[in-house]
Amino acid sequence: MQVLEAVGATYDPYPPRRERAAELGARYAFASQVLGFYGRLTEVQARAFVAAREWKPAPADLPQFVAGRVLPEVVDVTTAAGPRPLVDAAVACFSTADLPAMVRAWLEGAAQPPVEAYLARAATQPVLEALGYAPAPALPGQGAGRTCPRCGGLPQLSYFALSGEALVSGPRYLVCARCSHGWVFSRMTCAACGEQEAARLPIYQEGDVLPHVRVDACDRCRHYLLTVDLRKDPRAVPVVDELAALPLDLYARERGMTKITVNLLGN
Numbered sequence: 001m002q003v004l005e006a007v008g009a010t011y012d013p014y015p016p017r018r019e020r021a022a023e024l025g026a027r028y029a030f031a032s033q034v035l036g037f038y039g040r041l042t043e044v045q046a047r048a049f050v051a052a053r054e055w056k057p058a059p060a061d062l063p064q065f066v067a068g069r070v071l072p073e074v075v076d077v078t079t080a081a082g083p084r085p086l087v088d089a090a091v092a093c094f095s096t097a098d099l100p101a102m103v104r105a106w107l108e109g110a111a112q113p114p115v116e117a118y119l120a121r122a123a124t125q126p127v128l129e130a131l132g133y134a135p136a137p138a139l140p141g142q143g144a145g146r147t148c149p150r151c152g153g154l155p156q157l158s159y160f161a162l163s164g165e166a167l168v169s170g171p172r173y174l175v176c177a178r179c180s181h182g183w184v185f186s187r188m189t190c191a192a193c194g195e196q197e198a199a200r201l202p203i204y205q206e207g208d209v210l211p212h213v214r215v216d217a218c219d220r221c222r223h224y225l226l227t228v229d230l231r232k233d234p235r236a237v238p239v240v241d242e243l244a245a246l247p248l249d250l251y252a253r254e255r256g257m258t259k260i261t262v263n264l265l266g267n
């Protein structure tokens with residue numbers, strides 16, 4: 001059983017993410033660039049995770065800690081391995097932006113230019129994951145388990161866990177886009193608006209290529225997210241498999257659907 005919660009002093013989520021990124025990058029040509037870059041980024045994030053554990057910055061010190069210790073490395077790896085448009089935007093942003101303010105804005109869920117959101121998110125997420133808290137208010141207008149119980153963030157993805165018993169279905173979890181916390185959520189409910197009418201909740205799959213990932217969409221609010229099914233691929237690492245499932249994002253977008261939260265790499 002895969003445990004996504006940050007438990008125990010030795011828990012480190014990054015080696016399995018890096019290994020899965022390499023495995024899927026080799027399997028899926030359409031995702032090899034994205035996952036190659038993500039693999040490099042996880043090296044920086046893993047160091048940030050360890051540093052956050054060691055230094056335990058207080059909530060008020062988080063923006064300074066992230067801007068000073070993590071952001072420079074995120075910019076370095078982005079410059080070395082990122083896609084060209086992101087490289088140029090990241091360099092310009094790093095040299096001109098008020099970096100602690102940029103991190104603070106991300107923590108508060110403020111609207112930001114994509115490059116600022118990417119940099120702040122890539123640098124802050126491992127710190128929040130290591131600390132197990134997120135000093136941010138719940139986003140307005142959300143409820144009924146559709147936002148993270150730890151920090152109020154929106155879900156990045158959902159996944160079906162392994163149940164451990166052959167005849168029992170595993171629970172469905174949502175995973176927070178801000179702090180990576182996972183929580184149990186109803187199986188047939190839109191994670192954006194709460195719709196429960198099955199006829200309004202279409203599911204799209206690409207069975208041959210990505211049999212263990214699907215689009216959970218909603219005809220009422222026109223939002224979707226990707227769901228990773230560990231029962232169909234127990235080796236899946238949801239946050240990595242979600243990044244790999246580019247054809248499903250394309251498919252949903254072509255149908256006019258908007259993802260509840262774009263992932264770290266903007267898809």
Ligand SMILES: [Zn+2]
Nearest residue numbers: 148151176179
């Ligand atoms: Zn959260």
Ligand SMILES: [Zn+2]
Nearest residue numbers: 190193218221
């Ligand atoms: Zn909906």
